[in-house]
Amino acid sequence: MFRSVALSLALTALLAGCQAPRPPAPPTKPIPVCAGGEMMMQTTLWFGLSKPQGGRVSSADWQQFLDKEVTPRFKAGLSVYDASGQWLEKSGRLAREPSKALLLIHGAENGVNDNIEALRTIYKQRFGQESVMRVDTPACVGF
Numbered sequence: 661m662f663r664s665v666a667l668s669l670a671l672t673a674l675l676a677g678c679q680a681p682r683p684p685a686p687p688t689k690p691i692p693v694c695a696g697g698e699m700m701m702q703t704t705l706w707f708g709l710s711k712p713q714g715g716r717v718s719s720a721d722w723q724q725f726l727d728k729e730v731t732p733r734f735k736a737g738l739s740v741y742d743a744s745g746q747w748l749e750k751s752g753r754l755a756r757e758p759s760k761a762l763l764l765i766h767g768a769e770n771g772v773n774d775n776i777e778a779l780r781t782i783y784k785q786r787f788g789q790e791s792v793m794r795v796d797t798p799a800c801v802g803f
Contacts, residue, residue, distance in 0.1 A: 694800035694802075696802045697800045697803075698801060698802070699798060699801075700798075700799055700801045701766055701767070701768070701797070701799065702797045703794065703795070703796050704761055704762065704763050704764075704795045704797075705761070705764070705776070705779065705780065705792055706743065706759055706761055706792065706793040706795075707760045707762065707783055708745065708789055709722070709760065710755070710757035712788050712789070721787070725786070726740065729779060729783075730762065730779060733778070734766070734775070736766075738763065739763040740760055740761070740763075741760070741761040741763065742758070742759075742760065743758070743759040743760065743761045744758055745759045750790065764776070779792075780792040
């Protein structure tokens with residue numbers, strides 16, 4: 661009996677020293693997200709060039725939109741690419757059309773989102789478009 665009590669006490673003493681492992685301490689320095697630049701946003705807007713009533717947005721119309729609406733809002737810079745896209749209209753018809761892709765790199769400054777949304781709204785109204793697609797992606801940017 662003494663042996664059994666002694667064994668129980670010894671086992672209890674041994675187990676009392678056991679603790680669950682502690683979680684690792686958080687790093688003292690933040691882990692860098694971008695190895696060679698700063699974290700910014702890349703927004704790409706896709707503008708269809710076919711008008712629903714027929715015809716197309718002309719090169720002159722596009723350039724005027726770019727000069728009067730886009731550039732004043734994004735003076736720091738932008739890129740425009742010619743594209744060819746397709747999408748399913750609300751009517752269920754597959755639409756294929758030439759497009760312009762507008763690529764913007766920006767931070768989270770006040771007003772940026774409003775400026776982007778204004779471009780989408782103006783273009784849809786001016787050229788009778790059903791939509792202007794917007795894609796936002798975080799990006800590591802270095803200059």
